[in-house]
Amino acid sequence: xRRFLTNLTFFVVLGFAVFWFITRPESFADDxxxxxxxxxxRGETVFHAAGCASCHTAPGVDSKGAPVLSGGQRFxxxxxxxxxxxxxxxxxxGIGEWSALDLANAMKFGxxxxxxxxxxxxxxxxxxxAEVQDIVDLHAYLATLPGDATPSxxxxxxxxxxxxxxxxxxxxxxFSDEWTIGAPNEQLxxxxxxxxALGHCAECHxxxxxxxxxxxxxxxxxxxxxxxxxxxxDITPQTLGWSEGDLAYYFESGxxxxxxxxxxxxxxxxxxLGKLPAQDREAIAAYLIALP
Amino acid sequence: MTRFTKxxxxxxxxxxxxxxxxxxGHIDAAIKARQAQxxxxxxxxxxxxxxxxxxxxxxxxxxxxxxxxxxxxxTLNASIMWPQGSDSGxxxxxxxxxxxxxxxxxxxKGMALVEAATAMQAAxxxxxxxxxxxxxxxxxxxxxxxxxxxxxxx
Numbered sequence: 001x002r003r004f005l006t007n008l009t010f011f012v013v014l015g016f017a018v019f020w021f022i023t024r025p026e027s028f029a030d031d032x033x034x035x036x037x038x039x040x041x042r043g044e045t046v047f048h049a050a051g052c053a054s055c056h057t058a059p060g061v062d063s064k065g066a067p068v069l070s071g072g073q074r075f076x077x078x079x080x081x082x083x084x085x086x087x088x089x090x091x092x093x094g095i096g097e098w099s100a101l102d103l104a105n106a107m108k109f110g111x112x113x114x115x116x117x118x119x120x121x122x123x124x125x126x127x128x129x130a131e132v133q134d135i136v137d138l139h140a141y142l143a144t145l146p147g148d149a150t151p152s153x154x155x156x157x158x159x160x161x162x163x164x165x166x167x168x169x170x171x172x173x174x175f176s177d178e179w180t181i182g183a184p185n186e187q188l189x190x191x192x193x194x195x196x197a198l199g200h201c202a203e204c205h206x207x208x209x210x211x212x213x214x215x216x217x218x219x220x221x222x223x224x225x226x227x228x229x230x231x232x233x234d235i236t237p238q239t240l241g242w243s244e245g246d247l248a249y250y251f252e253s254g255x256x257x258x259x260x261x262x263x264x265x266x267x268x269x270x271x272x273l274g275k276l277p278a279q280d281r282e283a284i285a286a287y288l289i290a291l292p
Numbered sequence: 293m294t295r296f297t298k299x300x301x302x303x304x305x306x307x308x309x310x311x312x313x314x315x316x317g318h319i320d321a322a323i324k325a326r327q328a329q330x331x332x333x334x335x336x337x338x339x340x341x342x343x344x345x346x347x348x349x350x351x352x353x354x355x356x357x358x359x360x361x362x363x364x365x366x367t368l369n370a371s372i373m374w375p376q377g378s379d380s381g382x383x384x385x386x387x388x389x390x391x392x393x394x395x396x397x398x399x400x401k402g403m404a405l406v407e408a409a410t411a412m413q414a415a416x417x418x419x420x421x422x423x424x425x426x427x428x429x430x431x432x433x434x435x436x437x438x439x440x441x442x443x444x445x446x
Binding site: 060225230231245255263 | 436442
């Protein structure tokens, strides 16, 4: 732990001193979305595929009816506890006043409207690979969801992580919008988009390095559960041993091949995937089967 | 309340049993017993699911037997299988300690399974479409409880 902290301090200092210039929060040019029009119903598919409700609904609320994205769920990590903010359409406490460009900057660059870095507890590290058109559609869909005036809670993280500027160094070292796996056909491309970009599967199923960065050399091979109990399973085909049909059925119904039923965080994911078209679940299955 | 609902309300009660009333090893035996109950769910659903997926041909007698078993397993008196001190923090179990502090919710989730299994029993003998229509709700009932109260495996 001590060595880890020393390393960490080293990187953080490095992040400050050498890279402060290069690590300014990035954002799009003001006219980057010019000419794009929003499609609310496509935005709903993006919303489910990206699992926004899994993190941004209030804790313990079961998803019946239109989701209320009032925030409050807690995400423990090695660096402290992050608390999901209110992203409902409320103009004061939510993001009702945000433009599509604001949302695009948040999801593609992890940059807030006032030019600060977000923490990667918000998985923009995956969403960075999302199509801008999808974000425009998602923005329109979010505006149709109810507003809620619950104020966002401050995160419970200590020094130096409470300094958002420090995330600049982290992003410089680890943030990338490149694909991890090749996709030789259209179905695999769709599957890859759903897994690596919107579905952010790796955020749970891939182990992390000492600085909380994903270890891409162990892609989707399982990781300790962030709750501290048990493990998020290895979902590479050799270890899992499920057929493509087994996988697609699991994403639709939550049933494993021996008819156990998914639990924990994955139950949220299955609820979301169940709302996607069947071809999308098949594409995710095909992607997993094609993993090395 | 129907006879049936009363029966299951009793069956699903998680009682706050003191460990002292039982011999050593009771906790582990109770955990094994409830895990075996869950295995019964999985086996019988597997029979129905294989037909729903089209992996095996529909057979009315087999489907009805599986649906009867599922409902019977869901209406066992489970109370004695969940003694205090048998949660994941205290014993070799994946049951979250929250189960014991959210008794009414656990009971509601158990009732949801009984309802879904009752609908499955009514549908299973009438053709594969009936199974397809009923299995989603059963899966939803299993998943809702696992989402809230089961730890990931290690």
